[in-house]
Amino acid sequence: MISGLQLEQDSSLKKPQRLFFILFGILFLIAPFYYQPNLGGEGLFIPHNSSLWIVASWIIASASFLIYKNKVIVLPKHWLGLALLPIGALVTGFVADNNNPTEWIVRISVIIGGDLFFLSLFQFQLKSKHIERSLYIILAMGLIAGTYGIIQSQTGALNLGHIIPVSPEHKAVGIFQQVNLQASLMATLLILSFYLASRPTLQNFSFIIKFTLIIATITASFSIAYSGSRVGLISAIIGLSMLLIGRWKLIKNAKFMFIALTLSVFIGATLGQSGLTATASKMNNVIGGLDADVRWHIYTLSWDIFTQAPITGHGLGSFQKVFQEERADYQIKGGVKLERSPxxxxxxxxxxxxxxxxxxxxxxxxxxxxxxxxLQLIKVGWQRGWAYAALFFPLIIHSQVELPFYISNTHWFLLLFLLFVTHQFRKKELNTNVLSKPAQNTVPIFFMIVAILSSYTLVNAQVANAGLVNYLKRNQSHPAFLESSIESAYFREYTTYLLLRRNMYLGIHDSDTRAAEQYIAWATQSLKTTPAISSYRDLVIAYNYLNEIEKRDNTLQKALDIYPQNQDLLHLEGKFTASTTQQEKLKNGELKHPTQQPASQQ
Structure with missing residues (x-):
């Protein structure tokens, strides 16, 4: 596709722009599709998030070198107002009392790193044609991601587990391993296809480009329909409507292409219509209100928690702790929907x-x-404003019903790039000569070192991630696989749990109490910030082994107050209740001790 756009023959491509397209191509065409077997979840537990940040760190380093070389830093007009977002996160991180240190560092790094990535894009001084071609790169990324989803929907990708997430239930989860993430990206791809078709420059492109837009539209429409995703369907419908409002005059000038894309939507939706029934059912849940959709209960409880610390919040990384603490009382008052939720x-x-x-x-x-x-959307004019708003609408709306940016950094970088497209009009330049020579020389060196260290750390993170997978695959019998993950700050907490848990069960088998005591010491602290069901369960077992019955029962009751329908916890409760009942009967003489022989055999 890039060769079809004749990038290599474009005289407007200077060295900064060529460097940009190399890095940008790697960021969106290679990095998102790095895959290795993993445990799922979010953050660095998802392999491609590491590869994305490696490339992003080098984009930031390259931009810092351009600033040094050109003696100018290019900024969006409203850069100071936009900077209030990372500043606000930093301030609350310092003034709140209950920050989780690891979560705080990760969250701040992602926000500040994202802001630096956003500002770095301005330093490559891209023109309109360069941005358009960047959007075609994103279109290609969406097509690849959509193809992953189609493979999963048809075959489950059962024989491709080494390069693509397996989906035994034939759900189109894509490389992101989650249906709604795939659906919101496909909604963006659908809107992007119509946007690119509305640009007057399309008539200068070859038939291959136009045909690619049609294929992308069919792929996106099929994926959205098949997914059964509310967020995908709603954001696609509203986003396309916004685009049509703003670009109607331009679309009328390309009526044949518009008709072809419209037919493509119907073809794709028809092919994936099996998922629309599930979407309709989920819509009914939303209409049903509090008793129909668990999200309403989460929102209600979260709002109550916010009112307890409205100014500074409870601290970065504190949500799990404060939410689970309040959850028990909420469920007692009738929030029964949360009982069945993890x-x-x-x-x-x-x-x-x-x-x-x-x-x-x-x-x-x-x-x-x-x-x-x-304000920027208004200033860029009716056509561009509506179009840009439509492009990032699926990502924004998705962030209000789930946590897309924590699971997939592809979505995070895509949103940042679309915001860059919006803010690249009316830029301002600041001369760096106001800085001393040593300061000017230090900036690119600093970011180069950061890129090198980030790359090293993130590669090691995926080595650690692979170690966790190998350890669990082998029935937790080879702790040597955890050597790399125990050294990783990101994976250390979970790895510590696995090691202490293993040692505890080995200790129980060997009648050694020390490992159980070590697990208790760790778990009582860990549960203060991460109230995980598995940690509660194993803590109860540890107390039971040490015959600390009161602590066992109190811990189990606290866990059941939060997770009243968890089968593992209920099984333990039933087991302990039966044991207590048996002991009481023995004590009262209602039941003979199992070692005592009946009188007839004496």
Whole structure:
């Protein structure tokens, strides 16, 4: 596709732009599709998030070199207002009392790194044609991702588990391993196809490019319909409507292409219509309100938690702790929907998440970035404003019902690039000569070192990730696989749990109490920040082994207050209740001791 656009023959491509396209191509065409077997979840537990940040760190380093070389830093007009978002996150991180150190570092790194990536894009001084070609690269990325989903929907990718996530239930989870993430990206791909078709430059491109837009539209429509995803369907419909409002005059000038794309939508939706029934059922749940969709219960409880610390929030990384603490009381009052739900690390709404953890201070930064982006959308004009808003609408709406940016950094970098496209009009330049020579020389060196260290750390993170998978695949019998993960700050907590748990069960088998005592010491601290069901379960077992019955029962009851329908916890409760009943009967003489012979055999 890039050769079809004749990038190599474009005289407008100077060295900065050529460097940009190399790095940008790697970022969106190679890095998102790095895969290795993993445990799922979010963050660095998802392999391609590491590869994305490696490339992003080198984009930032390259931009810092361009600043050094050109003696100019290019900024969006509203850069200071946009900077309030990372500033707000930093401030709340320092003033709140209950920050989780690891979560705090990761969260701040992602936000500041994202802001630096956003600002770095301006340093390559891209023109309109360069941005258009960048969008075609994103289109190609979407096509590849859509193809992954089609393979999974038809075959489950059962024979491709070494290069693509397996989906035994034939769900189109894509490389992201989650249906809604795939659906929101496909909604963006669908809107992008119509946007590129509405650009006057399309008539200068070959038939291959036009045919690619048609294929992309069919792929996206099929994926959205087949997924059964509400967020995918709703964001696609609203996003396309927004695009048509803004680009109608341009679309009329390309009526044949528009008709072809419209037919492609119907073809794709028809092929994937089996998923539309599931979507309709989920819509009914939304209409049903509090008793129909668990999200309403999460939002209600999270809002109550926010009101307890409205200014500074409860601290970055504190959501799991404070949510589970309040969850038990909420369920007693009638929030029965949460009883069947697992531990929550996020309220499935980005605004509410930051209200709980960062309070009003963090929200001010988010609102400032939103307001200045809306102002920019207005200033770029009717056609561009509606089009740009339509492009990032699926990602924004998805962030209000789930946690897309924590699971997939592809979505995070895509949103940042679309925001760059919005803010690249009316840029301003600041001369760096106001800085001393040593300061000017230090900046690119610093970011080069950061890129090298980041690359090294992130590669090692995936080595650690692979070690975890190998350890669990082999029935937790080879702790040597955990050597790399125990040294990783990101994976250390989970690895420590696995090792202490293993040692505890070996100790129980060998009648050694020390390992159980070590597990108790660790678990009682870990549960203060991460109230995991498995940690509670094993802590109860450890107390039972040490015959600390009161602590065992109190811990089990606390766990059941939070997770009242968890089968592992209920099994333990039944087992202990039966044991207690038997002991009482023995004590009262109602039941003979199993070692005592009946009188007839004496």
């Amino acid at each position: 531990r929550f690390s996020h309220p499935h709404n980005e605004i509410i998440f930051w209200l709980v953890e960062g309070g009003v201070i963090a929200i001010i930064g988010i609102l400032a970035a939103t307001i200045f982006t809306l």
